[in-house]
Every structure is written in C-alpha cells, then in structure tokens.
Amino acid sequence: MVEQFQIAAEAVGAIVKRFTTLTDAAGYVTSAVGVTTVAAPNLPPAVRRVLPNLTLAAPADFAAADAGISVARAGIAATGSLLLELSDPTDRSATALPPVHLVFLDATTIVPTLANLAGLLEENLYRPSPVYLSLTTGPSRTADIERVLTIGVHGPKELHILMMEGDASWTRD
Amino acid sequence: MDKGLIQQKLDNTFLRRALKNFAAAYPVARAKAFEGMDFEELRGRIANFKGAGLEQLPALVERFTASAEKAGAQVHLCTTPEVANRTILEIIRSKNADFLVKSKAMTSEEIELNHYLEKNGVSCLETDLGEWIIQLAGERPSHMVMPAIHKNKEEVAELFSRETGRECPPDIPSLVQTAREALRSGFLAGQVGMSGANVAMADSGTLGIITNEGNGRLVTTLPRTHIALVGVEKIVPSLSDALDIIEILPKNATGQKITSYVSFIKGPTGGDGRELHIVLLDNGRLQLAADPAFREALKCVKCGACANVCPIYELVGGHVFGHIYVGGIGLVLTPFFHGFDKAEEILKLCIGCRKCNEVCAARIDIEGLIVDLRDKIRKPFGQKFLFGTLMKNRKLFHAALRTAYLAQKPFQGAGGRIRHLPLVLNRETANRSLPPIAEKPFRDLVETGTGKGTGTGEKVLFYSGCLADFVYPEMCQDTVTSLEKLGYTVTFPQEQTCCGIPARYSGEMEVARDMARINTDVLLEEDADYVVTICPTCTMSLKHDFGKLLADEPVYVEKARRLAAKTFNFSELAARKAGAGSLGPETRGRSKTQDAARSTVTYHDACHLKRGCGVHEEPRKVLRELAGVEIAEMEECDKCCGFGGSYSIKYPEISQEVLKNKLENIEATGAHMVAVDCPGCKLQIEGGLEAAGSAVTVEHSATLVARRIAEVKVELET
Numbered sequence: 062m063v064e065q066f067q068i069a070a071e072a073v074g075a076i077v078k079r080f081t082t083l084t085d086a087a088g089y090v091t092s093a094v095g096v097t098t099v100a101a102p103n104l105p106p107a108v109r110r111v112l113p114n115l116t117l118a119a120p121a122d123f124a125a126a127d128a129g130i131s132v133a134r135a136g137i138a139a140t141g142s143l144l145l146e147l148s149d150p151t152d153r154s155a156t157a158l159p160p161v162h163l164v165f166l167d168a169t170t171i172v173p174t175l176a177n178l179a180g181l182l183e184e185n186l187y188r189p190s191p192v193y194l195s196l197t198t199g200p201s202r203t204a205d206i207e208r209v210l211t212i213g214v215h216g217p218k219e220l221h222i223l224m225m226e227g228d229a230s231w232t233r234d
Numbered sequence: 235m236d237k238g239l240i241q242q243k244l245d246n247t248f249l250r251r252a253l254k255n256f257a258a259a260y261p262v263a264r265a266k267a268f269e270g271m272d273f274e275e276l277r278g279r280i281a282n283f284k285g286a287g288l289e290q291l292p293a294l295v296e297r298f299t300a301s302a303e304k305a306g307a308q309v310h311l312c313t314t315p316e317v318a319n320r321t322i323l324e325i326i327r328s329k330n331a332d333f334l335v336k337s338k339a340m341t342s343e344e345i346e347l348n349h350y351l352e353k354n355g356v357s358c359l360e361t362d363l364g365e366w367i368i369q370l371a372g373e374r375p376s377h378m379v380m381p382a383i384h385k386n387k388e389e390v391a392e393l394f395s396r397e398t399g400r401e402c403p404p405d406i407p408s409l410v411q412t413a414r415e416a417l418r419s420g421f422l423a424g425q426v427g428m429s430g431a432n433v434a435m436a437d438s439g440t441l442g443i444i445t446n447e448g449n450g451r452l453v454t455t456l457p458r459t460h461i462a463l464v465g466v467e468k469i470v471p472s473l474s475d476a477l478d479i480i481e482i483l484p485k486n487a488t489g490q491k492i493t494s495y496v497s498f499i500k501g502p503t504g505g506d507g508r509e510l511h512i513v514l515l516d517n518g519r520l521q522l523a524a525d526p527a528f529r530e531a532l533k534c535v536k537c538g539a540c541a542n543v544c545p546i547y548e549l550v551g552g553h554v555f556g557h558i559y560v561g562g563i564g565l566v567l568t569p570f571f572h573g574f575d576k577a578e579e580i581l582k583l584c585i586g587c588r589k590c591n592e593v594c595a596a597r598i599d600i601e602g603l604i605v606d607l608r609d610k611i612r613k614p615f616g617q618k619f620l621f622g623t624l625m626k627n628r629k630l631f632h633a634a635l636r637t638a639y640l641a642q643k644p645f646q647g648a649g650g651r652i653r654h655l656p657l658v659l660n661r662e663t664a665n666r667s668l669p670p671i672a673e674k675p676f677r678d679l680v681e682t683g684t685g686k687g688t689g690t691g692e693k694v695l696f697y698s699g700c701l702a703d704f705v706y707p708e709m710c711q712d713t714v715t716s717l718e719k720l721g722y723t724v725t726f727p728q729e730q731t732c733c734g735i736p737a738r739y740s741g742e743m744e745v746a747r748d749m750a751r752i753n754t755d756v757l758l759e760e761d762a763d764y765v766v767t768i769c770p771t772c773t774m775s776l777k778h779d780f781g782k783l784l785a786d787e788p789v790y791v792e793k794a795r796r797l798a799a800k801t802f803n804f805s806e807l808a809a810r811k812a813g814a815g816s817l818g819p820e821t822r823g824r825s826k827t828q829d830a831a832r833s834t835v836t837y838h839d840a841c842h843l844k845r846g847c848g849v850h851e852e853p854r855k856v857l858r859e860l861a862g863v864e865i866a867e868m869e870e871c872d873k874c875c876g877f878g879g880s881y882s883i884k885y886p887e888i889s890q891e892v893l894k895n896k897l898e899n900i901e902a903t904g905a906h907m908v909a910v911d912c913p914g915c916k917l918q919i920e921g922g923l924e925a926a927g928s929a930v931t932v933e934h935s936a937t938l939v940a941r942r943i944a945e946v947k948v949e950l951e952t
Contacts, residue, residue, distance in 0.1 A: 069491070124418065140492040150504035153455040157448055175481055175492070179474055182498065186438040186473060191305050191501030191510075193454075198492050201448035203410060205364035205382055206390050208256060211410040214363055215417065216448020216494070 062138045062171050063224065064078060070141025073199030074212055075220040077141075079168075081227035087111035094221060096127035099163075100155035104130060107231035120151045120179060127218070128161035132232045134158070135181055136171040142198040143222065146185065153193065162217035164197070167229035235556070235579040237887070243550040244891060248386045250549070256383065257548045263489025264539075264593075267791055276482055281597040282532040283475045290521040291466065291532075295514065295634040296434050298469045303441030305501030307510040311466075315345035318515050322347060322461055324355050325511050329415045329459050331425035337443075337450045338362035340378055340536060341515050343558050344571055359420040359448040363413050376552030377560060378538040379487045419450070422927045427453035431464040432483060432535070433476045434512075440500040441512070442476050444483055444491045454499060459512045462499075466519050467532040479535050482595045487537040518570045531566045533596035533601055540564075540590035540600055545874045546583055549891050555583055562590035562600040566607065574611045581608050583885070585835050585878035585892070586739065588845035608741035628731040628752070635671060666882075666890065666921035669705050676703045676710035680726045691721040692763040694807070697753075697776065699769035700732050701913040709913060712940035713768050713804055716860075719943050720811045722764075729756045733775035734783070736879055743783065750780040754793045765801045769938055770843035771879070771911050776801045777847065781936025803843060804936050805911050809852035813858035834864045835938070836905040838896070838919065839872035840912035846855075853935055855909050861938035865908070877918035893922045900930060908932045 063191060065076045078093075080086040090096060090112060098116045099189055100123040101108075108130070113203030118126040133143040143164055147153045156162050172178055175196075183190050225232065243249060299309045312318035326334060334356055336342065348358040348369070360369040364381035368374065370393040375381030382390070391404035394412050402412050409902045429450055433442040441462055443450050454460045470476055484490040500508035523529050541547045541561025552560030557568040557576050565584060565687045571578035581604055590600045610785050676698055694717055698710045734749030753776070757765050767773045777798045784790035837854060850872070857863050875893030876882060896919060900908055908923075910916050910932060920932040933941075 073491075073494075123695050124422070142492055142496075147451075148503040150455050150477075150508070153451055157451045157455065175477055176474075179477060182477075183473055186435070186440050186498060186500055187302065191503045192440075192498070193500070193503040194498040195451065196492065196496040198494050200494065202446050203363045203445075204488070205362070205367065205380060206385070206387055206406050206409055208254065208259075208380065208383065209406045211407055214410050214414055214447040214449075215361065215421075215452060 063168050063226070065138040066141055066171050067224070068221065069139060069143075070199065070222055072142060074202070075141060075199045075222055077222045077224055079224045079226055082159050083107060083225070083231065086165070086223045086225065089223065091115075094128065094161065094163065096135050096161065096163075098126045099128050099130050100126040100159050101130035102151040102155055103149060103233055105132060105234045108132075108198055120154060123151075123154045124158040126155075126159045128163050129155035129157075129159045130163045131156050131165075133164050133166040133222075134170065134172070135178060136166050136168075137173075137178060137196070138171050139174045140198055142175075142196045144181070144198055145195045146192070147195050148193045149190065153195075156195075156197070157216050160213070160217060161219045161221065162166075162197075162200075163221045163223060165223045165225060165229075165232055167193075167232045168224050168226045180202060235583060235885075239552055240554055240885070240887060243554050244887060247550050249384050252383060252386070253548045253551060256542070260489060260542045264485060264542075267485035267489045267491050269727050273482075276478060277595055277597045280475075280482060280535070280595060281355035281533060282476050283478075284471060284596055285530070287469065287471055287475075288523045288529050288532050289466065291469075291520060294469050294471065295520075296388060297471075298434055298439060299514070301436060302512055303439070305439045307354045307439060307501050307512050309512045309514060310473065311514045312515065313516045315515075315517055318345050318463065318513055318517070319350040319662075321513055322463070323351060323354050323356065325459065325461055326351070326426050327873075331424055331459075332356050333424060334426050335420050335424030335457060336357045336360050336362075336365075336428040338365050339428065339463050340375075340466050340559065341430055342428065343375060344465075344517065345463075345515065347463070359417070359424070361417050361420060361447075361453060362445075363410065363447060366413060366417065367393060370394075374553070374558065375560070377541055378536050378564075380684040384553065394575050398422075399553075421449075421456050424453065424457040426459045427455075427457035427923040428461045428463060429453055431462050433479045434464055434469045435471075435473050435476050436469055437472045438500055440473070440476075442480060442497050443495075443497045443499065444480060444493050445495045445497075446490075447929065450497060451495055454497065458507065459509045459511070460499075460502070461513060461889060463513045463515060464516050467523070467534075475911055479595075483537050485541040486593065486595045487542075487827065520571045527606065528566075528570070528603060529589040530598050531563065531570070532565045533598050534567070536597050537595050538709050539593040539595060543589040543593050545589065545876075545892050545895075546585055546888060547586060549888055550583075554580075556580060563594075565605045566600060569607060569611065571757055577607070578611050581611065583888075585874055585876070585881045585889075586952070587841035587878070589841070589874070590891050593847055603641050605739060608739070609743040611741070616726055628729070631732065632675070632677075634677070634848045635675070635700070637757055642889060666893065666918065667924045668921055669917060671704050671839045672707045674707065677726065677728060679707055680728075693760070694722045694724045694764045694766050695757055695760060695762040696724050696726045696735075696765045697730055697757065697765055697772060697801075698726070699767060699772040699913065701917065703766055705917070706913050706934075709768060709916075709934045712934065713766070713936040715943060716808065716936050717766065717804075720808060720860075722807075724766075725760065725762070727756050727760070731756075732757035733769075733772040734779070734786065735775050738775075738779065738783070739879060746779070747783050750775075750783045751790060754780055754784075754790060754797050757797055758793055763800065764807060765797065766804055766807055767801065768804045768911070768913065768934060769909055770803060770840045770846055770849075771914065773803045774842045774846035794799070803847060803849055803852075803911060805843075805853040805856045806847075806849050808860060808935075808939065809855045812855050833862065834866050834905050835907040835909045836866050836868045836900055836903040837871060837902075837909050838868070838875060838915055839873070840910060840915050841874050844872050848855060853909070857909055857938065861909075861935065861942050863938065865909075866905045868903045868905075870895075870899055873899075875915050875918045877914045879914065882918065889918075890922075893918060897922050897928070901928065906930055909935055909938060911935050
C-alpha cells in the first residue's frame with residue numbers, strides 16, 4: 062500500500078521520501094529542501110526537538126515563509142491523498158500560503174481508497190464542534206489557460222510527503 | 235438561435251481547435267481515472283440517493299439547516315436570486331466591508347451576484363484563474379469546470395497586461411505566476427470570502443468543496459467571514475453519499491482521480507468571532523424537485539461531462555450551447571432557473587445523440603428531458619399542418635410523400651441524386667447530396683414480391699420506418715431477403731405508419747401519442763414472434779417511447795409493454811442466427827468473389843442503436859459472420875454523423891461540421907465501404923461522401939447480408 066501511495070502521489074507531482082527515523086526526516090527538511098523559516102503553528106514537540114534551528118514565522122508572515130509544515134492524519138493509497146485536520150485557521154494558512162508544503166505521514170495510517178476513510182471522517186464530522194478537514198493531493202494546479210497543466214497557482218508549488226515507516230506515534234502528540 | 239453567433243463560433247479557429255483537442259483528450263483521461271472502478275455501479279448509487287433525496291427535498295433542507303446551525307453556521311434559505319443577492323449584500327454590509335474575495339461558484343453566476351454587488355458599492359474579485367480571466371474580459375463561463383476554455387493565451391496576456399499595467403508575455407507558466415502575485419493581495423485584504431460547494435451533507439451540516447488551485451482554502455480562511463452560496467439540490471443525506479460524489483466528480487469532470495484539494499467545512503472554525511453563512515439558493519429548485527417529470531435534472535453534480543462529450547458543444551462552445559449552465563444539462567436547467575424564454579432556442583441545439591446520457595455522473599436521461607422540455611415550451615406555428623393534419627392521417631401523409639417524388643424531379647442530377655435545392659433550401663445541399671424519394675415505396679413493392687408472410691419459421695413483422703420505406707425501398711427488400719434466408723417468416727403490415735419521433739422531437743406530443751396508438755394496435759394485431767426494424771430511431775420509439783407516451787392509458791401501457799418486449803433491430807435478431815454456415819452450409823469462409831479490399835468495411839454506430847438500444851456488438855457479429863466482411867474500426871466510431879433527423883435541416887451549418895469529422899475518421903481507415911444500421915446515417919454519410927467526391931460507399935448491414943446471399947447463390951450455380 063505504501064508503494065501504491067507513493068506511485069499515486071508522484072503521479073500528481075508530489076515528492077515522496079521514505080524515512081525510518083525522525084532524525085533522517087529532519088535532515089531532509091534542512092539540507093535537501095533547505096528551509097529556514099517555516100509556517101508551522103501546531104508542530105508536534107518531537108519535530109520541534111529534531112529541528113531546533115528552524116525559525117517559526119508569525120501567522121502574519123506566513124506568506125513570506127520558506128515552507129509550511131504539517132502532519133497528516135491519514136493517507137489514501139489509490140490517489141496519493143493526505144487527510145489534514147485544519148480546524149485552526151493558522152494551519153490552513155500555513156499549508157496554503159508558502160510556496161512549499163512539507164507533510165509528515167505515518168505510513169501505517171494509509172488506507173486503500175477514499176471509501177475506507179469514511180469512518181475517520183465521520184468520527185471528526187459527527188463531533189458537535191466545528192471542524193475543517195482537507196484532502197490534499199499533490200501541489201496546487203490549474204489548467205485554466207488553454208488546458209495546459211500548470212503547477213502552483215494559489216497554493217504551494219511543491220508538496221513534499223515525508224513518509225514515516227518507523228515509530229511515528231509522535232505524529233499523534 | 236442567432237445564426238450569426240453560431241457561424242462566428244464555427245469560424246473561430248482557436249475555439250474549434252481547443253474544443254476538438256479537449257474532446258479527443260478527455261475520454262482517454264477519463265477512462266484512466268476510472269480504471270479498476272465500476273462506473274455504472276457508482277453512478278447508479280448516486281442516481282438512487284439523489285433521486286430519493288429530491289423526493290423529500292424540503293425535509294432534507296430542514297435537516298441540513300438544523301445540523302449546520304448546530305455547528306454554529308448561519309443558514310439563509312433564499313427563494314429567488316433577488317433575495318439571495320440582498321442577503322449576501324446585507325452580510326457584507328454588516329461587516330462594514332466593501333470587498334468580496336471569491337472562489338468559484340456557478341450559483342454566483344446564476345444569480346449574477348457580481349453585477350448586483352458592484353451596483354451596490356461592493357467590489358468583487360474572482361480568484362479562480364478561469365473565473366478571473368472571464369471577469370476581466372466581462373464575459374460569462376463557457377464551461378462549468380473550465381470557464382475560460384474559449385480564451386487563448388494571447389487574449390489572457392492582453393487582459394493581464396491591462397489589469398496589472400505591465401507587459402505580460404503570452405507564456406502560460408508566467409501568466410499563472412502573474413495571477414498568483416496579483417491575486418495574493420486580494421486574499422489578504424478580503425474582509426469577506428465567498429465559495430460555492432459541490433456537496434452539502436444533511437447528517438452533519440458539512441460542506442464539501444472540490445478545487446485544484448488552492449484559492450478555495452484561502453477564501454475560506456483569510457477573511458473572517460465566509461459566505462457559501464449553495465444550490466439546495468447539492469444537499470445529500472449523509473457523508474457516505476458525499477464521498478460517492480467526491481469520488482466521481484473529478485474523474486468525470488477533468489479525468490483527474492481526485493482534485494488537489496477537497497475541503498470538508500463544518501461550522502465556523504477558529505473561534506474568535508469568525509462566521510460561516512450558508513446561503514441556500516432555491517430559485518425554482520424546490521418547485522422542480524416536486525415535479526416528477528423533470529426533477530431528475532436536479533440530480534446533476536455539475537461535473538460538465540455532458541458538455542465534454544457533446545459533438546455540438548465541441549463545435550460551438552458554451553456561449554452558444556447553453557445559457558449560464560452549459561452543455562446538455564445546461565439546456566435542461568436553463569428554463570427552470572432562468573425562464574422558458576431563455577431556453578426555447580437553445581433546446582433546439584441538441585442533436586439527440588445521447589452521448590451525454592452515457593457519461594452522466596447521476597445517470598440522468600438528459601436527452602430525454604430535452605425532448606420533453608421542447609413539448610413543454612412548444613409554441614403553435616407552421617408545423618401545425620405538418621404534424622397536426624398531415625402526419626396524423628397515414629394515407630394523406632403517404633400520398634404527400636408520393637407527390638414529392640414528382641416535385642423533386644427538376645432538381646435531380648446524373649444518377650438521380652439531388653445536389654442543389656432552390657433558394658432558401660440550397661444551404662441544405664451545400665456539402666451533402668440528397669437521395670431522391672423512390673418512385674415506388676417499399677409498401678407498394680410488397681404487393682408483388684416477398685415479405686407476404688408465407689412460411690413456417692418464427693413470425694416477424696417488418697416495421698420499415700418512413701425513410702427506408704420511401705427513400706430506400708431496396709434496403710427493405712434486402713432486410714426481408716436476409717430474414718427469410720435466416721429462416722424467419724416475414725410480413726409487412728400495410729397499416730404501419732410513422733413512429734412519431736419527428737413529432738416528438740418537435741414537441742408535438744399529442745401527434746406522437748396518436749402514432750404510438752396506431753402502431754401499437756397494428757403491430758399487435760397479428761400474433762407475431764418479433765417486430766423487426768431497420769431504423770434505430772424507430773426501434774427506440776417502439777421499445778421505449780410508446781410506453782412513456784401512453785403512460786396514462788392503462789390499456790395501452792400493457793400493449794406498449796408487449797410490443798417493446800418483442801421489438802428488435804435487424805442486427806440484433808440476425809445476430810442470434812449468426813455463425814458459420816447460418817445462411818446455409820455453403821457459406822463457410824470468405825466468398826470467392828470478394829477480394830480482400832472489398833471485403834473490409836468500417837462500421838459507424840448509430841447513436842440511437844448504441845445508446846438508445848444498447849446494441850453495438852451484434853452488428854459487428856452480423857457483418858463478420860453473415861456478411862462475411864472484416865471490420866476496420868474508425869476513431870470515434872460511435873460519434874454522431876450529424877444527421878439527427880430534421881436537425882440537419884434546422885442547423886445545416888452545425889450538422890455539416892459534425893459530418894466532416896465523421897468523414898475524416900472514415901477516410902482514415904482506408905476502407906472502401908461504411909456499414910451502418912440506420913437509413914438516416916446512410917443518407918447523411920453517403921451524401922457527404924458523394925459531395926466530397928469520395929468513392930467510399932455506405933450500406934445497411936441488411937444489404938450486405940443480402941448481397942452475400944446472392945453471391946453464394948451465384949457461386950453454387952457456377
């Protein structure tokens with residue numbers, strides 16, 4: 062299923078990297094992607110610990126940040142989609158305004174199809190409180206001019222999926 | 235319809251190329267997106283829950299409202315565009331705002347919101363790239379999913395240069411970058427944001443929004459007030475229903491497995507005084523949902539697939555083929571949302587090929603609804619004599635056709651075909667010659683020939699249809715010859731008359747009902763095993779329309795059902811007896827008199843046979859196993875030839891362009907003959923080939939089978 066997810070996500074222009082430890086993933090973020098200022102309002106403490114040198118942008122400056130960082134709640138293998146919980150508006154800005162979006166994904170949360178996600182979606186949407194969920198698949202795209210596919214119109218131009226195949230219990234902290 | 239506008243679109247080479255390229259790319263992308271999925275099962279589910287939901291739409295609206303309000307949203311049910319516009323203006327004013335930043339919402343186009351708000355001092359910014367382009371151009375969308383498909387990059391560059399005050403080169407990636415930069419400030423400055431919704435869930439009060447660009451997330455996030463303008467028909471009972479729509483919509487719309495962003499929004503999130511206003515738009519929907527004849531139209535999920543596959547949309551685009559909503563379903567929704575006066579002309583633009591029905595995400599009988607709507611809006615005028623007096627009286631109608639044989643004589647050229655009609659009718663024969671009406675119709679030949687029903691085989695009543703009877707009597711004779719050789723006993727009932735389709739398509743339902751009654755009685759009088767037709771439009775009429783037309787008459791409902799059960803198209807019945815030696819033990823293998831070139835044909839699927847009757851494998855079996863020919867398949871073999879009955883006379887300029895495409899596909903196969911199962915397709919394609927000076931001929935399958943029988947006979951005798 063991990064392979065299927067990777068193929069589907071790459072087919073729509075996402076970059077998928079597989080890691081067994083958070084330290085390796087952190088190395089990728091700083092060296093390969095080369096970000097220094099990030100929009101990451103709800104970064105799990107474990108990530109913060111391995112990326113101590115990142116500068117966290119204030120919400121008003123998200124548009125100028127190098128990248129947004131978020132943690133997916135689940136993945137869909139058939140389409141390479143990520144389920145993000147974005148009820149906090151700053152999470153929405155962080156994943157929409159910067160040119161790059163980095164997402165941590167626990168490989169064990171990948172389900173085969175959208176229909177398999179119904180239970181998790183219901184769990185969230187049937188709660189009494191307001192909620193904002195998003196399925197994100199690949200970078201922002203448009204084909205509105207002459208039907209030519211062009212990446213990065215309003216949202217991120219790059220989507221990096223950091224697939225965690227080792228212990229990823231920290232993603233739920 | 236404004237003929238000048240149609241011609242202008244037909245002459246627009248960019249538009250034509252863009253739509254043609256899309257029409258070619260779309261089926262491939264769509265098929266890939268649905269790979270491994272059961273499309274019929276999925277759309278069957280959607281048709282069911284949407285259908286059930288529409289039957290109790292007011293209750294569904296109440297449930298959604300209660301759920302959404304419980305989550306903290308404010309719901310406003312607005313009956314008319316005026317009320318919706320005013321409600322939105324008041325929300326904006328209550329925030330002391332004068333600027334609305336928008337993501338795509340067809341409902342906003344429907345109520346002409348921008349125009350209303352600008353008039354009242356609120357400026358609007360469309361942020362969907364396509365919508366922004368047409369906002370700058372001051373136009374309306376020409377496609378529901380790709381609003382600016384009619385604009386080329388040079389036009390876009392000019393619009394952007396004017397808007398930004400700096401020179402924008404016609405380079406697509408840089409134009410997209412320009413839009414990103416130019417619209418960013420709009421998102422950040424927006425006090426109130428607006429979106430539509432693709433689906434609304436009654437169980438949780440959640441909105442589902444499907445987008446690609448990312449503007450949807452921005453307009454629902456950066457402004458502290460979010461207004462969602464949603465048609466009430468978008469409400470579905472539950473989340474699982476919504477997931478079906480999310481599953482099917484992107485695949486059917488653009489051939490994407492899923493779009494970049496699908497948002498589920500329940501209530502205003504983030505606290506801090508944020509507000510979510512859901513403006514539910516009625517605008518005739520609740521009344522339409524209560525109308526059993528037309529409520530089906532509201533099952534539409536607005537994927538635009540009906541436009542994507544429409545051969546007429548492909549030629550003229552959405553500014554002709556539709557009003558605000560375009561494509562097949564646009565034709566259907568326009569009278570209900572925008573008034574019958576807006577719909578009368580555009581409803582005539584459908585050629586009736588039913589391609590849209592094949593791909594509709596909610597399995598709506600779009601073509602059927604268009605035909606029914608023509609009846610609803612019909613205005614009595616000149617067609618009264620034709621349909622009211624002439625066609626209702628079979629003897630008078632047939633006498634008129636006989637007279638026409640004499641009247642056409644001055645216009646016949648060498649070989650008897652008609653190449654030029656006088657004056658106003660001349661356009662009709664510009665790119666297509668017409669066959670003459672035969673001196674003796676088939677019904678007169680029966681008196682002296684075969685088809686008199688002597689024999690002991692299963693009994694077939696032959697229903698020829700007017701075109702074959704009066705223009706192609708030899709095609710009828712070939713049908714009888716073939717069926718008799720296959721062991722059937724064939725009779726031609728003299729009292730049969732027109733199947734009523736021309737009347738039905740012109741909105742003359744009363745006449746069509748009369749025809750249905752007469753033919754039902756005639757064809758059930760004798761206790762035959764089968765009724766066989768050689769015109770798929772007649773087959774469709776006998777099999778499907780009679781029952782529908784006579785639904786209020788219990789005696790005829792039963793009769794129509796019996797008739798439908800035993801009505802078959804020629805190829806369908808002949809295929810049952812196909813196989814080696816089925817024309818006698820001597821017909822195994824290829825005929826000695828057929829050389830390789832002559833024995834390869836290409837096959838054109840008639841719209842009403844494939845999509846009206848679901849028959850497409852049988853004719854190929856008949857051609858291979860009974861007519862002894864090979865088939866070289868053409869591109870888009872099931873795409874309309876442009877005939878559409880009287881359509882080719884009402885809109886010859888469109889019909890001929892559709893035909894041109896068909897002729898190109900035929901020529902590309904290198905086959906010397908086109909086989910068809912429809913006299914209308916034969917008339918159209920043969921006329922086009924002849925006018926173009928092509929040597930390719932067109933024959934009905936029955937003729938090819940009869941020819942094979944004759945060849946075999948010669949071989950046995952020599």
